[in-house]
Amino acid sequence: MGAYTLLRVERGGLEPGIPGQFFMLSPPGRLLPRPMSVCLAPPGELAFLLEVVGPGTRALAALDSGAELAVFGPLGNGFRLDVGRPLLVGGGVGIAPFPYASEALGGPRAVLGFRSAAHAEAAALVPQAEVVLEPTYVTECLPGGEWDVLACGPEPMLERVRALAPTAQLAWEAPMACGYGGCYGCVVEVEGRLKRLCVDGPVLEAAA
Amino acid sequence: MSVPILNASGCLDALAAPAVARSLDGFVTKTVTPLPRDGNPPVRIAETDVGMLNSIGLQNPGIEAFVTDHLPQLAQLAVPIWVSVGGFTAADYAETCAALDPRPEVAALELNVSCPNVEEAPESIAELVAAARAETSKPLYAKLSPAVPDIAELARAAETSGADGLSLVNTIRGLALDERTLAPRLARGAGGLSGPALKPLALAAIFACRLATDLPIVGMGGVQTGNDALELLAVGACAVSLGTVLFADPEAPARVRRELGDAAAAHGFASAADAVGAAHTARGEPALVRDQPKVSV
Numbered sequence: 020m021g022a023y024t025l026l027r028v029e030r031g032g033l034e035p036g037i038p039g040q041f042f043m044l045s046p047p048g049r050l051l052p053r054p055m056s057v058c059l060a061p062p063g064e065l066a067f068l069l070e071v072v073g074p075g076t077r078a079l080a081a082l083d084s085g086a087e088l089a090v091f092g093p094l095g096n097g098f099r100l101d102v103g104r105p106l107l108v109g110g111g112v113g114i115a116p117f118p119y120a121s122e123a124l125g126g127p128r129a130v131l132g133f134r135s136a137a138h139a140e141a142a143a144l145v146p147q148a149e150v151v152l153e154p155t156y157v158t159e160c161l162p163g164g165e166w167d168v169l170a171c172g173p174e175p176m177l178e179r180v181r182a183l184a185p186t187a188q189l190a191w192e193a194p195m196a197c198g199y200g201g202c203y204g205c206v207v208e209v210e211g212r213l214k215r216l217c218v219d220g221p222v223l224e225a226a227a
Numbered sequence: 228m229s230v231p232i233l234n235a236s237g238c239l240d241a242l243a244a245p246a247v248a249r250s251l252d253g254f255v256t257k258t259v260t261p262l263p264r265d266g267n268p269p270v271r272i273a274e275t276d277v278g279m280l281n282s283i284g285l286q287n288p289g290i291e292a293f294v295t296d297h298l299p300q301l302a303q304l305a306v307p308i309w310v311s312v313g314g315f316t317a318a319d320y321a322e323t324c325a326a327l328d329p330r331p332e333v334a335a336l337e338l339n340v341s342c343p344n345v346e347e348a349p350e351s352i353a354e355l356v357a358a359a360r361a362e363t364s365k366p367l368y369a370k371l372s373p374a375v376p377d378i379a380e381l382a383r384a385a386e387t388s389g390a391d392g393l394s395l396v397n398t399i400r401g402l403a404l405d406e407r408t409l410a411p412r413l414a415r416g417a418g419g420l421s422g423p424a425l426k427p428l429a430l431a432a433i434f435a436c437r438l439a440t441d442l443p444i445v446g447m448g449g450v451q452t453g454n455d456a457l458e459l460l461a462v463g464a465c466a467v468s469l470g471t472v473l474f475a476d477p478e479a480p481a482r483v484r485r486e487l488g489d490a491a492a493a494h495g496f497a498s499a500a501d502a503v504g505a506a507h508t509a510r511g512e513p514a515l516v517r518d519q520p521k522v523s524v
Contacts, residue, residue, distance in 0.1 A: 043475075045475060049274065050274055050278065050279055050422050050423070050471065050475065051274045051279060051471075051474055051475055052474075052475050073406060074274075074276070075274065091477070193269060193270070194270055194271075194272050194273060194412075195272070196272050196274075196279060196281075196471075196474040196475075197473065197474035197475075197477075199243060199244050199247075199477060200240040200243025200244060201238055201239045201240050201243070201244060201247075201473060201474060202237075202238065202272060202281065202283075202474055203237070203240075203257070203266065203271070203283045203286050204271045204272030204281060204283065205269075205271075205272075206266070206269050206271060206286075207269060208268065208269065213265055213266070213269075213286070218243055
């Protein structure tokens, strides 16, 4: 998928959860699992969009077809889908939950930012996506008017979205060891308060 | 007689994952300090090729909220509760132990006198244990770091000062760099190293402390499998705690318990408890096998 890898997993009897929830994926040969939000959930399958940033994602991206993979989930709190005028705002691999969210929301408008054309190929997973390439930032291209923003991307992008759309739902990311509340590793500071993303998030209200 | 399997402090939130807590023979809380603590800024964890680094920094609600809000909920789990006690002075340890002593929900106290992520108390371990001992009649375990020249000396000091047992071992300080930027991956730079890298250190520490004291030892450090647990028993632990493995495998308590039974049988022991001290007898040191210590859980 351009600069990213779309990892497709048979899910057997696992529920896919709701958009914005995540699974812990155990890369072969690594000590800790990696949190990945559900990108697509066609019948019998789960798909995850990942960017190789270290040994864990490298091992996941290198899995051969037919290889076994331990997954644990769905975990955390997903997006509220009871919104009237949804707008998906994504940055980089942060678009990962939006193909599934777009399907659940009936294909809403989406503005997705990437750092190169190769990265932007992943926008094909999201219907009606408007693509923005750096040096222009996605937060400079949001449409006017009132929107129910669902955002996922790097922290500076989320902070900017929060300033522009105080009612937005923001999906955060942090290194995470367990995914179920045990390690206290995945905290992010939101308006001066520390939140455990696995049990308090990963989707948090902008005006939390 | 089965070997108790607990969690290492800070590796499980029993209220967020009650089923995991119930699969243990005892639940050890995250360290509680007199005052609430937000802990360290993120990034707080990093995986390395040989283990995991954490820099949580003793995030906890403080003893007052713990006793009022958390303890009654933990008691509902019907699992023996061990409370990990932390602080920055001997008076801190004494205060927290005094607040917990009258609580019937608390089965035992573990003194975290070796957190690698905060400033150490200025007093010696003997002084910290003695201060806690003066305030409680609960079973009192001292959790020691292997990153010392002579852990046996600390074990003897803890015993002399009134500890009822030892928890061996805490994490040791380590650091990891981002492969692209070469910047430290944790916000604080260094953090506590846990996981497989810790097992040889735990084995050495338990081996030495078993020779040096009669105190029962809860062994921990890099246990991933039943075989790992068997090794900790062999050097002298009589209970085993699971830490980092719980992050990757919430079903580890049942799995390790099953594997431990199989591993003990494969070595010809009638039960896992019979493997306690086997590394010492294997060296032909029968005098070192004392009555097997029992951990109160």
